Amino acid sequence: MGEMAQRIVKQNKDEIIKELQIAFAEEWLAYYQYWxxxxxAVGPQRTSITAEFTEHAGEELKHAQWLSDRLIQLGSLPILDPQEWQQIAQCRYAAPTKPYVVNLIEQNVVAERCAIARYQKICELTFGKDFETFRLAEKILKEEIEHEQExxxxxxxxxASSKYGDREQES
Ligand SMILES: [Fe+2]
Ligand SMILES: [Fe+2]
Structure with missing residues (x-):
């Protein structure tokens, strides 16, 4: 246990831990949703899209690792029972029951926007009060913003290709 690491936190520690646990649950769900x-997945550009999904899955899992490390530093624990992931997460898991690539992309964009809001919130909560959690949330926020865009x-x-492709055929 990092005693000094905890003493320097100037924000309510329970509040930070609660947010980190929600984020941890959401990362595992995000990991699985991409994976x-x-x-x-089926549809156009499947090979490139599934490669991107697999890469993002790996990054969500890395975020879960970082959050676990920070929770332990703060004297807490990551969530031990996967059944709790769905209960605690506020960013919803969307099962790919209609696996057309555009549907999957839309579901993951929703999840990324929720993740961006989560880390923005943790940044605001810890700014100037818990530098280490702030630095972590800022680092993850940067990657979630990139994910949404990619x-x-x-x-x-x-x-665009269906729109302009149709035009090509008409002319
Ligand atoms: Fe993530
Ligand atoms: Fe992400």
Whole structure:
């Protein structure tokens, strides 16, 4: 246990721990949503999109690792029972029951926007009061912003190709 690490936190520690646990649960769900999406996806650009999903899945898992490390430093624990992930998470898990790539992209964009709001909130909560959690949340926030943009671009490209592709055929 990092005693000094905890003493320097100038924000309510329970409040920070609660937010980190919610984020931890959301990261595991985000990991699985990307991972399972990469297994079942069908549609245009499938190879590139599933490669991107797999890469993002790995990054969500890395975020869960960082959050676990910080929770332990703060004298808490990551969530021990996966059944609690769905109960505690506020960013919802969307099962890929319609595995067309555009549907999957839209579901993951929703999840990324929720993640961005989560880390923005943790940054605001800890700014100037808990530098280490702030630094962590800022680092993850940067990656979630990149994720939203990267998969959003795939969705835009598919929509553009169907729009301009139709025009090509008409002329
Ligand atoms: Fe993440
Ligand atoms: Fe993400």
């Amino acid at each position: 399972i999406g990469a297994q079942v 998969i959003g671009d795939f969705g835009d490209d598919i929509r």
